[in-house]
Amino acid sequence: MRMMMPRTGKLPGVGDTEMVSFLRTLRKEAPFLIRVGLVLGSWLLVFAPILTIYLPVPAFFLSRKLREKHVQRASVHRFYLFRQAVMLVKMMAGLCWGRHPDIRARFEMEPLEADPGTWRDGS
Amino acid sequence: MSHISWQPKGPQCEVEADYVVVGSGAGGASVAVALARGGASVAIVEAGPWRAPRDYPSSMYGAMRDMMDDWGSLITRGRAFWPVVQARLVGGTTVINSAIVVRTPGDIFQEWEREHGFGGEAMAEKVWGYQDRIENEWHVTSVPLEYEGNSNRLAREGATQIGLHDHHMHRNVKDCLGRGQCLQGCRKERKQSANLNFIPEVMQRGGTVLSCAPVERVVFDGRRATGVSGTFRHPQTRKKGARFIVRGRKGVVVAASATHSPALLQRSGVKSQALGKYFRAHPGSGVFGCYDEPIYQNSGATQGWSSLALREDRGLKLETLHLPLELTAGRLSGGGSLLMQRLEEYSHLTMWICAVRATSVGSVKNGWGNKPVVHYTMNQHDMKRMRYGVHQVARMHFAAGAKSIIPGVVGMPYKLGPDEVDRILEASLEPRDWTSILSHLFGGCVAGVDPKTSVCDPRGQVHGYEGLTIADASGLPTTLGVNPQHTIMGMAMLRAEQLLES
Numbered sequence: 001m002r003m004m005m006p007r008t009g010k011l012p013g014v015g016d017t018e019m020v021s022f023l024r025t026l027r028k029e030a031p032f033l034i035r036v037g038l039v040l041g042s043w044l045l046v047f048a049p050i051l052t053i054y055l056p057v058p059a060f061f062l063s064r065k066l067r068e069k070h071v072q073r074a075s076v077h078r079f080y081l082f083r084q085a086v087m088l089v090k091m092m093a094g095l096c097w098g099r100h101p102d103i104r105a106r107f108e109m110e111p112l113e114a115d116p117g118t119w120r121d122g123s
Numbered sequence: 124m125s126h127i128s129w130q131p132k133g134p135q136c137e138v139e140a141d142y143v144v145v146g147s148g149a150g151g152a153s154v155a156v157a158l159a160r161g162g163a164s165v166a167i168v169e170a171g172p173w174r175a176p177r178d179y180p181s182s183m184y185g186a187m188r189d190m191m192d193d194w195g196s197l198i199t200r201g202r203a204f205w206p207v208v209q210a211r212l213v214g215g216t217t218v219i220n221s222a223i224v225v226r227t228p229g230d231i232f233q234e235w236e237r238e239h240g241f242g243g244e245a246m247a248e249k250v251w252g253y254q255d256r257i258e259n260e261w262h263v264t265s266v267p268l269e270y271e272g273n274s275n276r277l278a279r280e281g282a283t284q285i286g287l288h289d290h291h292m293h294r295n296v297k298d299c300l301g302r303g304q305c306l307q308g309c310r311k312e313r314k315q316s317a318n319l320n321f322i323p324e325v326m327q328r329g330g331t332v333l334s335c336a337p338v339e340r341v342v343f344d345g346r347r348a349t350g351v352s353g354t355f356r357h358p359q360t361r362k363k364g365a366r367f368i369v370r371g372r373k374g375v376v377v378a379a380s381a382t383h384s385p386a387l388l389q390r391s392g393v394k395s396q397a398l399g400k401y402f403r404a405h406p407g408s409g410v411f412g413c414y415d416e417p418i419y420q421n422s423g424a425t426q427g428w429s430s431l432a433l434r435e436d437r438g439l440k441l442e443t444l445h446l447p448l449e450l451t452a453g454r455l456s457g458g459g460s461l462l463m464q465r466l467e468e469y470s471h472l473t474m475w476i477c478a479v480r481a482t483s484v485g486s487v488k489n490g491w492g493n494k495p496v497v498h499y500t501m502n503q504h505d506m507k508r509m510r511y512g513v514h515q516v517a518r519m520h521f522a523a524g525a526k527s528i529i530p531g532v533v534g535m536p537y538k539l540g541p542d543e544v545d546r547i548l549e550a551s552l553e554p555r556d557w558t559s560i561l562s563h564l565f566g567g568c569v570a571g572v573d574p575k576t577s578v579c580d581p582r583g584q585v586h587g588y589e590g591l592t593i594a595d596a597s598g599l600p601t602t603l604g605v606n607p608q609h610t611i612m613g614m615a616m617l618r619a620e621q622l623l624e625s
Contacts, residue, residue, distance in 0.1 A: 095450075099184060
């Protein structure tokens, strides 16, 4: 997720938000298929530079410039399943990033209220 | 009145009423309230929990977790994986939609009469009569100008410029505050969803509501439906709780949605050649316009403008849609720093969409874990329509003053300028190259006179069975070309009237 939405000069990245607690909560709450999809998409992003920039090394060994090239190509890859798996990572990163008060403030948006997660008991 | 929520493992929960209604969305709530008003006792069985407005989430993460069916993870299987958007809570999709109300067009009843052996003017008059009443009870009004927001205003101006007639949305919203949070449920209680009006009325009239209660099977005595059974599910941990059985002395009404109703009948052993077939939808795709001035698309009515100008000739409905910031990263192409650069202009973006009255037909099957499996692929005819619709939306953006548009189609440039708008007409027709969702769903248990091509008869009674009625979008044999909530509600009330007569 950090590779997908890194910090730039103008915007904080997903790593600057509460990503670790977001992932911890997601692992606890999300259905099995979403968890599996996210892990699969993340693994593909890390281990598939061979499919994008034709280098047989994991993404964390790449220079920043090559890593950017890899992530960009992965997100528009012609192989549909690959592209969709990467899309899921991007979507989850967006859910974490876009709800953060600092990010919303950058776009002059009010902070979101807490999600209560409550429901009505029987009566 | 009573509401029975999650029950931990223990003695079986047993309820009895005249009618059991499976599902509490537009169809289920409407049929239930009409039956209750007619003097029948009703038990509503809803798979999701009951969340009041103070329980509604604010973030899209919370909306997916607390309100969507399986976190919105149901996707079509076919050429492309397109999300199928449905809610799972008391009130169903009426809680998370944009509250758009469009009367059933007259040509729909003619089409049903011509091709499916029912409908016609008599049915139209009845349904419109119910829709009159619903519009009054649900405070249907057009979007107030002061809460129109920049996006809806620009769409109106752009459409006028290119000669499309348009209108403000009619919505079941009372005194809208324009907070742009329809998709997460209106915490200000302005949107009139079924959990705020029809369901409480059913309870006031002596009805019972079971929530957190996904139905596993319809129970039969021979060919007569006598009730439903299932197991409570905890809304947070998804743990199984006590078993429940709800008996219907006079019958069972299934209104669990176009995906869940056919799946429920299949796992209940209902025999019908047409069961799960003729699934249809209005797939939609959007185009961002990039403007010089900030748009702040999340202020104003979530969906406050639409045009039906292209419905009859092209099968298209054009409308606005506020895309929350959290979902925008997933919608914009690219990754890494490039994606972040593209997100920087979020305040200057606004999305307008086209929904296609698709001719494509899919199917629904009951899958592992009682989850529906939807097979659906857009055919080339419909893809051409979608491409044409996106082209029209792009033209509207430019007419409204956009400096560029983001088509979001693989193979196209990320942005197109005003002089490149016609390049959209050369975009790929491969569904995998498009970002689309299925939000309006129809069929799977379609009504008709022929048992070989329909699951239920024109009164919604399942062919070959007694006491089993379909009262949701799964019974509609065609798409509508307009938002379906009003039609589902009007038809459900008609079903209730027919049940009370019989």
